[in-house]
Amino acid sequence: MTLAAATNENLAEISNVLIYSAMAIYTLAFFAYIAEWLFGSRSKVGRTAAALTPKAATARTAPAVTVNKAGGTAVLERPKVVVRAASGSRDVPDGPGAHGGDEKGDLYGRIAVSLTVLAFLLALGGVLTRALSVERAPWGNMYEFNITFSTTAVGVYLLLLALKKNVRWIGLFLTTSVLLDLGLAVTVLYTASDQLVPALHSYWLYIHVSTAILCGAVFYVGAITTVMYLFKDSYENKLANGGKPGSFATSFLERLPASSSLDKFAYRVNAAVFPLWTFTIIAGAIWAGDAWGRYWGWDPKETWSFITWVAYAGYLHARATAGWKGRKAAYLALAAFGCWLFNYYGVNIFVSGKHSYADVGLGALGSVGF
Amino acid sequence: MSDTTTDNAPKAGDDQDLGAAGSQLSTAPKEEQPNLPSLGVIGWARWFWRQLTSMRVALLLLLLLSLGAIPGSLIPQTGIDATKVADFREKHDILAPVYDKLGLFNVYSSVWFSAIYILLFVSLIGCIVPRTWQFVGQLRGRPPGAPRRLTRLPAHTTWRTGAEPEQVREAALALLKKRRFRAHVVGDAVAAEKGYLREVGNLVFHVALIVMLIAFAWGQLFKYEGNKLIVEGGGFANTLTQYDDFRSGNLFTEDDLDRFSFDLEDFKGTYELTGPNRGTPRTYEADLTYSVGAYGEERRTTVKVNQPLEIDGSKVYLVSHGYAPVLTVKDASGKVVMDKEAVALLPLDGNVTSSGAVKVMDGYRNAEGKREQLGFNAFFLPTYGGEGSTMLSAFPALINPMLALSAYHGDLGVDAGTPQSIYQLDKTNMEEFKDSDGELFKKQLAVGDTMTLPNGAGTVTFDGVKEWAGFQIVQEPGGGWALGGAVAAIAGLAGSLFIQRRRVWVRAVRGDDGVTVVEMAGLGRSESAKVPEELGDLAGLLYDKAPGAPEPDDSDDPDETSPKTTGPTDTEAVPAEGAEQ
Ligand code: HEM
Numbered sequence: 001m002t003l004a005a006a007t008n009e010n011l012a013e014i015s016n017v018l019i020y021s022a023m024a025i026y027t028l029a030f031f032a033y034i035a036e037w038l039f040g041s042r043s044k045v046g047r048t049a050a051a052l053t054p055k056a057a058t059a060r061t062a063p064a065v066t067v068n069k070a071g072g073t074a075v076l077e078r079p080k081v082v083v084r085a086a087s088g089s090r091d092v093p094d095g096p097g098a099h100g101g102d103e104k105g106d107l108y109g110r111i112a113v114s115l116t117v118l119a120f121l122l123a124l125g126g127v128l129t130r131a132l133s134v135e136r137a138p139w140g141n142m143y144e145f146n147i148t149f150s151t152t153a154v155g156v157y158l159l160l161l162a163l164k165k166n167v168r169w170i171g172l173f174l175t176t177s178v179l180l181d182l183g184l185a186v187t188v189l190y191t192a193s194d195q196l197v198p199a200l201h202s203y204w205l206y207i208h209v210s211t212a213i214l215c216g217a218v219f220y221v222g223a224i225t226t227v228m229y230l231f232k233d234s235y236e237n238k239l240a241n242g243g244k245p246g247s248f249a250t251s252f253l254e255r256l257p258a259s260s261s262l263d264k265f266a267y268r269v270n271a272a273v274f275p276l277w278t279f280t281i282i283a284g285a286i287w288a289g290d291a292w293g294r295y296w297g298w299d300p301k302e303t304w305s306f307i308t309w310v311a312y313a314g315y316l317h318a319r320a321t322a323g324w325k326g327r328k329a330a331y332l333a334l335a336a337f338g339c340w341l342f343n344y345y346g347v348n349i350f351v352s353g354k355h356s357y358a359d360v361g362l363g364a365l366g367s368v369g370f
Numbered sequence: 371m372s373d374t375t376t377d378n379a380p381k382a383g384d385d386q387d388l389g390a391a392g393s394q395l396s397t398a399p400k401e402e403q404p405n406l407p408s409l410g411v412i413g414w415a416r417w418f419w420r421q422l423t424s425m426r427v428a429l430l431l432l433l434l435l436s437l438g439a440i441p442g443s444l445i446p447q448t449g450i451d452a453t454k455v456a457d458f459r460e461k462h463d464i465l466a467p468v469y470d471k472l473g474l475f476n477v478y479s480s481v482w483f484s485a486i487y488i489l490l491f492v493s494l495i496g497c498i499v500p501r502t503w504q505f506v507g508q509l510r511g512r513p514p515g516a517p518r519r520l521t522r523l524p525a526h527t528t529w530r531t532g533a534e535p536e537q538v539r540e541a542a543l544a545l546l547k548k549r550r551f552r553a554h555v556v557g558d559a560v561a562a563e564k565g566y567l568r569e570v571g572n573l574v575f576h577v578a579l580i581v582m583l584i585a586f587a588w589g590q591l592f593k594y595e596g597n598k599l600i601v602e603g604g605g606f607a608n609t610l611t612q613y614d615d616f617r618s619g620n621l622f623t624e625d626d627l628d629r630f631s632f633d634l635e636d637f638k639g640t641y642e643l644t645g646p647n648r649g650t651p652r653t654y655e656a657d658l659t660y661s662v663g664a665y666g667e668e669r670r671t672t673v674k675v676n677q678p679l680e681i682d683g684s685k686v687y688l689v690s691h692g693y694a695p696v697l698t699v700k701d702a703s704g705k706v707v708m709d710k711e712a713v714a715l716l717p718l719d720g721n722v723t724s725s726g727a728v729k730v731m732d733g734y735r736n737a738e739g740k741r742e743q744l745g746f747n748a749f750f751l752p753t754y755g756g757e758g759s760t761m762l763s764a765f766p767a768l769i770n771p772m773l774a775l776s777a778y779h780g781d782l783g784v785d786a787g788t789p790q791s792i793y794q795l796d797k798t799n800m801e802e803f804k805d806s807d808g809e810l811f812k813k814q815l816a817v818g819d820t821m822t823l824p825n826g827a828g829t830v831t832f833d834g835v836k837e838w839a840g841f842q843i844v845q846e847p848g849g850g851w852a853l854g855g856a857v858a859a860i861a862g863l864a865g866s867l868f869i870q871r872r873r874v875w876v877r878a879v880r881g882d883d884g885v886t887v888v889e890m891a892g893l894g895r896s897e898s899a900k901v902p903e904e905l906g907d908l909a910g911l912l913y914d915k916a917p918g919a920p921e922p923d924d925s926d927d928p929d930e931t932s933p934k935t936t937g938p939t940d941t942e943a944v945p946a947e948g949a950e951q
Pocket of ligand 1: 274310313316317320396397398422423424425428432490493494495497498572576579866867
């Protein structure tokens, strides 16, 4: 008994050390991303401007760019597919990424990604040792939820990178918020490792909470992209209307993908997890049915999950509705993510309900965490 | 968004042509500009219906629904926590009546909230029915023929081949059919379409929403739920009279109660013994024997917090627990008037400090031999810290139980007909027993202790402690339908979001110089990198069947030149995102 307890505490201690180390490495990665952006600012990209400013019109009479599916160069090996943007959208090429084509910038970008991978592995180790120390899923309180959430978000980012998506530019924003999230976790939210109250002893904990975390992480990546879309879109608008954006905005936004690419990417990301979010809510309802004897009781957490769900459904509808595409839909997506955030932080902190962690009600058999 | 690439936009004729090619690729309702009717009632009704079933209104209703749900999460709700509402009323005597008027204490059953979701669901039905018909029509029909200029489509390719146009079309038809496109030849081109499951998924999703709502409403109308507190050794049979409290839906009748009964054999709670979370509950288990039907055989089971017992449509949940001291009371003559009876007390805090009342109603005679009733206020600590410590339990388990009783005699008022709480004494007709100082007579008892009431009025013995468990019995029909709807909704949603509906056309005609020119083009419902990718694959396969012929002399670098059939504007085409990879 004492021996087991000692091992547990050792593991919890190791977990803490790993999380702190991960934070240190994330900080280094953060600086490396900054370096990437800084070196990248030396290069003059100007693709968007070239495509949109009137004086650059000559660029458009250049020959069609064709895509060779087979990748070979042999003439007539395979037919080439010519792809064009739908009429009505701007034909703006994607920016090269944060390094802006600068070699040194690119090098720092690569270093940053490597560091992110290292930090991710450390954080993952921290989450796993935490789980081992309590012999359960590491999602019993907000501290555990936070460390899992940020680790998952970075995991999603690295996965997208591995799939060769053009997302490296997200790294700076992601590491910033991951550092904030972990900082909050280790200072304000820290909870000594502990076992669960009886209501949390359920396999639904694994199903419901793991998908909730994954959805949050993916929604988060979608939200960052949406914000960048809004910036880039107004930048393109300004250029197209003959305006002259500031040099910082130019340098920064030129390196991002085209607004239409960002918009599409954000949509895909959000649409891809929406079914999973739907599933999360339903799994939660089933669990509530088992734990509390009712599937749905408009508990604040349930209510905000519902609001988040309806907001994302509204976003998906908006994309299908003529007058609501583009910026308006983007605002909706951000509002929906705001609902998600509030559901996690706001409801836990400001609103009391059945999903609260600490207090065990009068004779009630315990409440459920997230 | 402003259209800034004007010189790139197709000409009007092309627009129409393309419109036909892309027609019915989705069954989403057309967005019409609100066109104010000048007609009478029917005109207005039709206009209203069109508006209600438009995407724009569906969107607005969705947004309204999410906005409308917010106040209910921030303002206390009667249905969730009535005491909080009462608190709120006391503190805000101006705001509370306003909230009352607006139904803000009952948001989710308020008129305006119901109005939003009912409108939404009417809109939903009004949207689904025509879309289903339209979709059935599309399934029966065939993909539309190729637009005049395939090169205007988002993804296209072309090459010259020595094969005959008919051969190419045949090969294309076979290829597309093999790839499970619906394909047919129209004029000089093959038209093909794939991905109908997307629309099916979308319809299934929206229908599933309706199924879920109906199942939910059904459940609310026929549901019942009640609570029952049972001391170890006690039992329960599922009839109305046995419940401590009971609620039911509007259409519930007593016949809907499932026939079953169960006994609580044993309740076990375990708690963290050490560390900062000392006293935090770890497990709660109730061992039951139960039988289904009037004379069903006895079965054993264990009910835990997350594992209700399911009997037919009913579920038995373990929802609370506490302690019940076992007492023996003798009257002045030494006759036993309460024989080892367990009296359930209500917990007051996390360490199960408990309070309640002990009532001796029948058979008691006082020292003068007169009939009377006895009442005791009871206070119980499962773990008493010892002499001089607080009157609060130090731990939730039974480590050092202590029962404090204060004694009264007289008329309990239980026969007056008004219902009273079993956990409280009505002291209006009760008199205190006095100790030697003239104070209320009270005593702290450990297990086994006996207290003697003043003036030979009798004795009370604290024999031991049993545990009790609170059960909630719930029946909510329609759960299966709701779950089925939910599963269908997710499946449909996945289909509608992940399947791309797209069309492919292959045109093969003899060019001016007698060589066959093949043109292929793809069109997706939304712009997607998958469409050109797939088109490339298809083109590659078709190219093997209809290999290329040499280009006419004037093209020396095919990477730079488009074949003749493409218009001059096409040279401006730039790859869309994603196509490079
Ligand atoms: C409870 C209310 C509703 C919810 C939660 C909901 C949810 C959704 C979702 C998540 C999608 C995305 C699927 C996709 O993008 O293809 C969708 C699509 C769609 N919804 Fe709804 N919907 C609701 C009500 C309605 C109503 C009332 C209408 C009719 C006006 C409607 C018409 C459509 C249409 C036409 C699409 C397909 C859009 C397209 O083809 O891209 N929905 N809905």
